Amino acid sequence: QVQLVESGGGLVQVGGSLRLSCAASGSIFRINAMGWYRQAPGKERELVAAIISGGSATYADSAKGRFTISRDNAKNTVYLQMNSLKPEDTAVYYCNLDVKYYSGSYMLSGKHWGQGTQVTVSS
Numbered sequence: 001q002v003q004l005v006e007s008g009g010g011l012v013q014v015g016g017s018l019r020l021s022c023a024a025s026g027s028i029f030r031i032n033a034m035g036w037y038r039q040a041p042g043k044e045r046e047l048v049a050a051i052i053s054g055g056s057a058t059y060a061d062s063a064k065g066r067f068t069i070s071r072d073n074a075k076n077t078v079y080l081q082m083n084s085l086k087p088e089d090t091a092v093y094y095c096n097l098d099v100k101y102y103s104g105s106y107m108l109s110g111k112h113w114g115q116g117t118q119v120t121v122s123s
Contacts, residue, residue: 002026002101002112008080009093009117016121017083022095022114024076027102032109034071034078034098038091038119045094049080062088085121092116 008020020036035050049069051057057069068081078095095114100107 001103002028002097002099004095004097004112004114006093006095006114006117009119011120011122012085014086014121014123016085017081018085018119020080020082020093020095020117020119022078022097024078024097024099024112028076029100029102029107031071031073031076032098032100034069035096036069036078036080037094037096038089039094039116040088040091043091048093051078082119085119087121087123090119090121092118 003025004022006022008018010018012018033050033052036048037045038048039045047060048063049059049067051069051071059067066084071078094116097112100109
């Protein structure tokens with residue numbers, strides 16, 4: 001069983017900053033990758049940033065230079081530091097983990113989603 005708890009969303013003005021956190025708990029054997037997605041009203045969910053076990057990170061073009069994804073392996077937590085926020089960043093942000101985990105006597109692999117946290121950027 002794997003559970004994800006997101007926090008850090010809120011209302012900020014253009015140019016402001018937020019730091020999102022996503023903490024994982026449960027019978028996790030290994031976290032292969034962590035990512036942040038967002039979904040704005042009327043749009044499909046899109047990848048914002050991702051980080052793999054080796055520490056390499058990738059970003060959507062819209063996030064490059066403004067957002068930074070990081071992880072704390074000891075705490076099974078992934079962060080998204082968002083700077084220079086724009087109105088188009090307004091969305092519900094979801095963390096996602098690709099993990100191997102224990103389920104009884106089984107070792108399983110799969111993706112797990114957080115509950116989502118609202119980020120609103122206004123003028």
